[in-house]
Amino acid sequence: MTLLAFTGARIVDPASGHDGPGVLVVRDGLIEGIGATVPAGAEVIDCQGAVLAPGLVDMRVGLREPGEEHKESLAGLAAAAAAGGVTTLMALPDTDPPLDEPALVQFVARRAAAFGSVTVLPCAAATKGCAGRELAEMGLLKEAGAVAFGDGRQAIADARTMRLALAYARAFRAMIVQHPEEPSLASGGAMNEGELATRLGLPGIPAAAEALMVARDLRLAALTGGHVHFAHVSTAEALDLIRRAKADGVRVTCDTAPPYFDLNETAVGGWRTYAKLSPPLRTEADRQAVVAALADGTIDAIASDHQPQDTDAKRLPFAQAEAGGSGLETLLAVTLGLVHAGALTLPAALALLASRPAALLGIEAGRLAPGAPADLVLFDPDRAWQVREEALVGARNTPFDGRPMQGRVLGTWKAGRRVFG
Amino acid sequence: MAQTGFGQAAGRRRHLLGIGGLDPGQIRAALDLAETYISLNRKGGPRDVLRGRTLVNLFFENSTRTRTSFELAGKRLGADIVNMSTSGSSVSKGETLIDTAMTLNAMHVDVLVVRHDQSGAAALLAQKLDAAVINAGDGTHEHPTQALLDAVTIRRHKGTLENLTVAICGDVLHSRVARSNILLLTTMGSRVRVIAPPTLIPTGVAALGVEVFTDMERGLEGADIVMMLRLQRERMGRAFVPSAREYFRFYGLDAGKLARAKPDALVMHPGPMNRGVEIDSAVADDLQRSVIQEQVEMGVAVRMAVLDLLTREARGNA
Numbered sequence: 001m002t003l004l005a006f007t008g009a010r011i012v013d014p015a016s017g018h019d020g021p022g023v024l025v026v027r028d029g030l031i032e033g034i035g036a037t038v039p040a041g042a043e044v045i046d047c048q049g050a051v052l053a054p055g056l057v058d059m060r061v062g063l064r065e066p067g068e069e070h071k072e073s074l075a076g077l078a079a080a081a082a083a084g085g086v087t088t089l090m091a092l093p094d095t096d097p098p099l100d101e102p103a104l105v106q107f108v109a110r111r112a113a114a115f116g117s118v119t120v121l122p123c124a125a126a127t128k129g130c131a132g133r134e135l136a137e138m139g140l141l142k143e144a145g146a147v148a149f150g151d152g153r154q155a156i157a158d159a160r161t162m163r164l165a166l167a168y169a170r171a172f173r174a175m176i177v178q179h180p181e182e183p184s185l186a187s188g189g190a191m192n193e194g195e196l197a198t199r200l201g202l203p204g205i206p207a208a209a210e211a212l213m214v215a216r217d218l219r220l221a222a223l224t225g226g227h228v229h230f231a232h233v234s235t236a237e238a239l240d241l242i243r244r245a246k247a248d249g250v251r252v253t254c255d256t257a258p259p260y261f262d263l264n265e266t267a268v269g270g271w272r273t274y275a276k277l278s279p280p281l282r283t284e285a286d287r288q289a290v291v292a293a294l295a296d297g298t299i300d301a302i303a304s305d306h307q308p309q310d311t312d313a314k315r316l317p318f319a320q321a322e323a324g325g326s327g328l329e330t331l332l333a334v335t336l337g338l339v340h341a342g343a344l345t346l347p348a349a350l351a352l353l354a355s356r357p358a359a360l361l362g363i364e365a366g367r368l369a370p371g372a373p374a375d376l377v378l379f380d381p382d383r384a385w386q387v388r389e390e391a392l393v394g395a396r397n398t399p400f401d402g403r404p405m406q407g408r409v410l411g412t413w414k415a416g417r418r419v420f421g
Numbered sequence: 422m423a424q425t426g427f428g429q430a431a432g433r434r435r436h437l438l439g440i441g442g443l444d445p446g447q448i449r450a451a452l453d454l455a456e457t458y459i460s461l462n463r464k465g466g467p468r469d470v471l472r473g474r475t476l477v478n479l480f481f482e483n484s485t486r487t488r489t490s491f492e493l494a495g496k497r498l499g500a501d502i503v504n505m506s507t508s509g510s511s512v513s514k515g516e517t518l519i520d521t522a523m524t525l526n527a528m529h530v531d532v533l534v535v536r537h538d539q540s541g542a543a544a545l546l547a548q549k550l551d552a553a554v555i556n557a558g559d560g561t562h563e564h565p566t567q568a569l570l571d572a573v574t575i576r577r578h579k580g581t582l583e584n585l586t587v588a589i590c591g592d593v594l595h596s597r598v599a600r601s602n603i604l605l606l607t608t609m610g611s612r613v614r615v616i617a618p619p620t621l622i623p624t625g626v627a628a629l630g631v632e633v634f635t636d637m638e639r640g641l642e643g644a645d646i647v648m649m650l651r652l653q654r655e656r657m658g659r660a661f662v663p664s665a666r667e668y669f670r671f672y673g674l675d676a677g678k679l680a681r682a683k684p685d686a687l688v689m690h691p692g693p694m695n696r697g698v699e700i701d702s703a704v705a706d707d708l709q710r711s712v713i714q715e716q717v718e719m720g721v722a723v724r725m726a727v728l729d730l731l732t733r734e735a736r737g738n739a
Contacts, residue, residue: 020677025439093638150547150581191622193622193625194625195624195625195626195628195629196625197623197624197625198600198623198624198625198628198629199441199600199629200540200562201540201541201559201560201561201562201563201597201600202540202541202561203561204624206624257487270542270544271540271541315519316518316541316545317518317537317539317541317542317559318539318541318542319539319541319546319560320539350644387453
């Protein structure tokens with residue numbers, strides 16, 4: 001039997017609304033409760049005024065194992081998650097081979113579980129091979145542990161296939177996660193379309209590519225009664241469509257990722273390929289719209305959209321470089337920037353990072369409820385540090401390289417066991 | 422001219438990666454030096470400015486005209502010239518660009534002239550190279566020496582680069598020549614118009630300080646300079662325009678449309694020309710109006726000037 005008592009923390013549990021001092025007691029890896037005293041025989045962990053919160057639930061993480069282990073192995077992913085305070089994550093299916101087979105879904109979850117620091121819940125392929133044509137075996141994949149369906153970094157482009165996927169997933173109470181980008185408009189594009197792309201001589205991706213796909217899929221969700229979830233929404237236009245659809249009762253949810261509320265397209269100046277993302281970084285007006293949509297509840301979750309790439313994939317002319325940035329280790333700090341700026345309260349920010357994505361995925365995580373696994377993150381919301389790619393434990397392709405941050409993870413616990421700090 | 426010298430700093434030294442970032446003083450210095458080289462070249466006097474220096478022409482895209490022009494410029498300055506053609510060789514792929522830079526460093530190259538089909542390729546090389554990099558065209562980004570040679574040509578005919586009305590016509594979307602010329606001419610105080618079908622106008626181009634026209638005749642009204650751009654035939658395939666004949670009808674420069682410009686308007690083209698697509702032969706070959714041949718001569722002088730300016734620091738007589 002192990003008994004832990006976390007003392008001296010500001011305990012924030014967005015699900016229950018608890019925000020204040022207390023003693024969090026953990027017995028045998030499970031949360032016993034938040035009390036006022038340290039039980040006899042407990043090992044005391046003095047939090048020294050830092051914030052203790054549920055471990056983060058990151059609902060969009062790119063996997064490179066199997067297939068591209070040189071970019072990031074599952075071991076590297078587990079270490080990066082622990083360093084970022086992430087204790088549960090949803091992994092995308094666009095590995096090589098893609099996660100369209102029950103055995104592969106089980107393999108990934110089991111292999112990640114062996115590291116003991118993070119629960120990896122696969123988002124299985126919505127279509128076979130993530131190819132966008134035939135539906136994958138959603139029922140069997142769900143039984144194998146999949147928590148949602150999507151085609152990863154590929155949009156489900158064909159309208160009929162999307163209709164079928166949304167309808168079919170209803171039977172298994174699962175959502176379809178869409179990469180909202182109309183491929184025929186975006187194809188060949190390297191960055192956000194506009195003045196800067198014109199100056200750099202780079203082919204652009206118009207904001208309309210996102211809005212078009214969102215508008216289409218909202219209609220298909222209404223038609224089928226299915227649940228569509230839009231990943232990494234980045235434009236004002238798309239957010240307006242989602243806001244209205246929510247008011248109309250369409251089953252739609254969405255997330256965004258830190259680059260889209262912290263950076264804008266100017267980050268790619270000088271052909272910085274680490275800032276080449278998919279979707280591309282947008283205009284400052286779009287960035288502000290994302291912040292507003294986080295504040296008004298239109299956006300349901302903040303996910304890292306962690307997409308590891310190695311230097312060979314990034315040290316290329318901009319248009320030839322791979323898209324994607326690593327994000328697990330900067331997820332909390334960048335989000336705390338919104339708290340420091342006054343755009344979100346700390347409990348609201350933590351809800352977007354933990355309890356709300358957990359509720360979306362229908363999983364027992366992201367809250368400090370008695371009986372729940374003691375997945376915890378301890379952080380100093382004010383500690384200053386600077387992102388340096390060489391100091392990251394996981395993939396180094398961060399779009400935030402060099403950026404000063406305020407707020408740092410001090411410790412991470414998975415089921416009561418300290419896995420970081 | 423700024424004390425920091427000519428061109429853009431990157432990595433360990435200065436390069437010419439684009440017109441963007443040059444101030445009017447830097448541009449004027451390059452043009453003045455080019456004028457000096459024009460007269461020296463006509464006197465035939467051999468020069469030894471770059472004696473013992475190595476210039477590498479690294480062309481990832483085929484270009485007889487620009488490569489020859491740089492080669493001639495380097496030879497007239499006494500440099501040792503190596504032409505590296507990359508089609509079909511190990512450096513034909515973008516993946517090896519950094520490796521190429523490392524190889525060139527090991528060879529102690531002084532100046533690298535590079536053309537590449539990817540925007541930003543010259544800047545990427547500049548970060549890694551010990552040599553001065555001259556961008557001889559990178560994707561759809563910039564082609565700075567072309568804009569400089571166009572500027573010399575214009576200045577010799579019009580006496581100034583200020584307050585001229587310059588119409589740039591054609592495939593602006595895919596043109597690095599257009600971008601460099603827009604940047605140079607607006608920096609020097611001229612009014613620039615771009616004229617193209619809407620499908621070939623880049624988004625946000627007006628923010629570069631140009632006026633946009635889709636009606637060529639209106640756009641040419643009162644122009645001092647008519648600068649034509651090449652329409653690459655492969656653009657037809659991607660259906661930016663329906664056909665060559667439709668393009669020529671509405672956006673090809675013929676005597677009728679040219680009549681809208683000022684009577685002494687110059688006609689320019691960076692070459693190679695698609696006769697009957699963007700320009701009518703009668704206009705292209707009209708020696709009263711067309712300075713297309715003269716542009717070629719200016720090209721050598723401008724490149725000599727740029728080679729001279731960029732190597733001054735290394736030669737120790739800045």
